[in-house]
Amino acid sequence: MNPKPYSNTKATLAIAKASFRSILRSPSAVVFTLAFPLIFIVVFANIGGGGVKVDVGVAKTCDTIGPVYQALKHVNVVNFIRDQSEEDMKNNLSKGTIDAIIDIKKNAARPAYTVNVQYTKASGEKGNILRSVLSNIYYNINNGAQVNSPPQAEIRETTVSGREYKYIDFILPGQLGFSILSSGVFGTAFVFLSLRLTLVIKRFFATPVKRSSIVLGEAIARIAFSLLGALFIILVGHYLFGFTLVHGVVTVLNMLVLSAMGLIIFMGFGFIISGIAKNESTVPPLSNIITMPQFLLSGTFFSVSAFPKWLQYISNALPLTHLNNAMRKVAFEGAGLGDVTHQLLILLIWFVIVYAVAVKTFKWE
Amino acid sequence: MAKQPIITVKNLVKNYGDFAAVKGISFEVYEGEIFGLLGPNGAGKTTTLEVIETLREKTSGEITVDGFNIETDKNSIKQRIGVQLQAAGYYPNLNLSELIDLFSGLYGIDKTPMEMLEKVALTDKAKAKYKDLSGGQKQRFSIATTLINNPRIIFLDEPTTGLDPQARRNLWDLIREIRDQGTTVVITTHYMDEAEVLCDRVAFVDGGHIIGIDTPDHFIDQLVASGFERKKEVKLANLEDVFINLTGKEWREG
Numbered sequence: 001m002n003p004k005p006y007s008n009t010k011a012t013l014a015i016a017k018a019s020f021r022s023i024l025r026s027p028s029a030v031v032f033t034l035a036f037p038l039i040f041i042v043v044f045a046n047i048g049g050g051g052v053k054v055d056v057g058v059a060k061t062c063d064t065i066g067p068v069y070q071a072l073k074h075v076n077v078v079n080f081i082r083d084q085s086e087e088d089m090k091n092n093l094s095k096g097t098i099d100a101i102i103d104i105k106k107n108a109a110r111p112a113y114t115v116n117v118q119y120t121k122a123s124g125e126k127g128n129i130l131r132s133v134l135s136n137i138y139y140n141i142n143n144g145a146q147v148n149s150p151p152q153a154e155i156r157e158t159t160v161s162g163r164e165y166k167y168i169d170f171i172l173p174g175q176l177g178f179s180i181l182s183s184g185v186f187g188t189a190f191v192f193l194s195l196r197l198t199l200v201i202k203r204f205f206a207t208p209v210k211r212s213s214i215v216l217g218e219a220i221a222r223i224a225f226s227l228l229g230a231l232f233i234i235l236v237g238h239y240l241f242g243f244t245l246v247h248g249v250v251t252v253l254n255m256l257v258l259s260a261m262g263l264i265i266f267m268g269f270g271f272i273i274s275g276i277a278k279n280e281s282t283v284p285p286l287s288n289i290i291t292m293p294q295f296l297l298s299g300t301f302f303s304v305s306a307f308p309k310w311l312q313y314i315s316n317a318l319p320l321t322h323l324n325n326a327m328r329k330v331a332f333e334g335a336g337l338g339d340v341t342h343q344l345l346i347l348l349i350w351f352v353i354v355y356a357v358a359v360k361t362f363k364w365e
Numbered sequence: 366m367a368k369q370p371i372i373t374v375k376n377l378v379k380n381y382g383d384f385a386a387v388k389g390i391s392f393e394v395y396e397g398e399i400f401g402l403l404g405p406n407g408a409g410k411t412t413t414l415e416v417i418e419t420l421r422e423k424t425s426g427e428i429t430v431d432g433f434n435i436e437t438d439k440n441s442i443k444q445r446i447g448v449q450l451q452a453a454g455y456y457p458n459l460n461l462s463e464l465i466d467l468f469s470g471l472y473g474i475d476k477t478p479m480e481m482l483e484k485v486a487l488t489d490k491a492k493a494k495y496k497d498l499s500g501g502q503k504q505r506f507s508i509a510t511t512l513i514n515n516p517r518i519i520f521l522d523e524p525t526t527g528l529d530p531q532a533r534r535n536l537w538d539l540i541r542e543i544r545d546q547g548t549t550v551v552i553t554t555h556y557m558d559e560a561e562v563l564c565d566r567v568a569f570v571d572g573g574h575i576i577g578i579d580t581p582d583h584f585i586d587q588l589v590a591s592g593f594e595r596k597k598e599v600k601l602a603n604l605e606d607v608f609i610n611l612t613g614k615e616w617r618e619g
Contacts, residue, residue, distance in 0.1 A: 006444065006473045011471050014466065014467050014469070014471060015470070015471070017470075018466075021458065022457055022458040022459055026457075194457065195456075198453070198454030199452065203455075203510075206420060207443060207472050208443045208444050208472065209471045
């Protein structure tokens, strides 16, 4: 009757094709994957950053006892970085991950303090913030001294050149992460729950199809859809908002590989939710428990370094934080996948945990 | 035609935890017949079907389908049967031809959607979504998906429940056509008039047991021979005949 042997590949691809068509026609998938991230990009690209921290590298030779340093220490926006070598600091300065390097010298003669500041073109705006903070301090210190006496401190500035780090370079990778997160968690949870509840999967089981083909087919469709969405977001960001792609196509490909890895992990959360949800109305709250903390705490909108320390510990445990960090390194610093092994390792740990739970909680019927 | 069994069920038992849904059922379905499983809700009809369809594990008993053992040859059986489930849905957002494409892939068989839709007179609905079909069209489409792999046997679980008289008779014609082309049909129903005109043989199931298997004619003759008489005199037509006569017998989609 069936002269040809049964082909699992054919069955898998048939499911992938059906699922892909279905996703394209589902309004919520398109809205979450494309519309929301693009709206956020447009809005945030225009209003600029909130929760600003100016990262100031402190040179090893810097005087930290004098009044200038103490005054700077009490300014909230200033975040001192003291644990990097001189060379790292210089590198980071030209990349813009450090906004300035400060080196205060105590002099034998007057003025008592010379403040050497190196700014970077890579972070012009934050440099300006520090500049105004310093001139404020300078004014206060010198005014406190005797009238007509020479000033207590002077400021010497230099500016290194570097690639300009635009806000879009920060916001776009975060939005990409958000798009992948919601597509992976919500999409997967909804699809598998509704296929189970409407007995579509049961009907599938009356055919010779394997369970692995069903999961794989669905995964292929979702990854294909989300990567097309990611590509679209990257291209819109690049051509309309000047998003930096250091190595062009190679950078885009690296970003897509990272997206696929992130998506596979987030789909695992989706499998778990589809297993424990009783009906479709319990999917959104459960999904929000997974997505909201990551949405807010993983550096999607605000840099994690703007958070208080205790919150940073939580942020640094979340998978999206590491996906976002890896994405930014690849996009802006031109890192290859081999340069983000730290992030990939943490994502791998998440992968193992999530799928260990998913295998236990997933239900077919 | 020699009566060749195509399905053999021996002492089938199915327990759900402490609850015994099927308590030792035995029967045979012959090749090329329409076999009806009749009985009240909760009698164990659907459970029995789903065990034969390889969708549920049996607790004990022996089942052979087209020569294959249900325990050792699930996949060979799946390739030889077509299954219509009670109240099963279809993949969301797809139209009928895309759904047929999907099932062709699942069965690993190349069938064009039009070829299948033609068999159930739904070619004009090729671009429609399943949820937008009428009750009768939905059932016809479900039957189309069971025929994709040229099955030896198809299982229909309450296919006519909720249909209007025209759609029901229309479905009977379709089921007879399928039987006449050599496919064995196993069907469950609550309508005795349907079983009487459609089924070659029926089994009554109650409380997890089979309480009788025979042709509808025999059952009726036996009852009459035992002295049973209907309270009301039987007329040459019934109200459904009147309904069909008044509203016309052409295919209507309601």
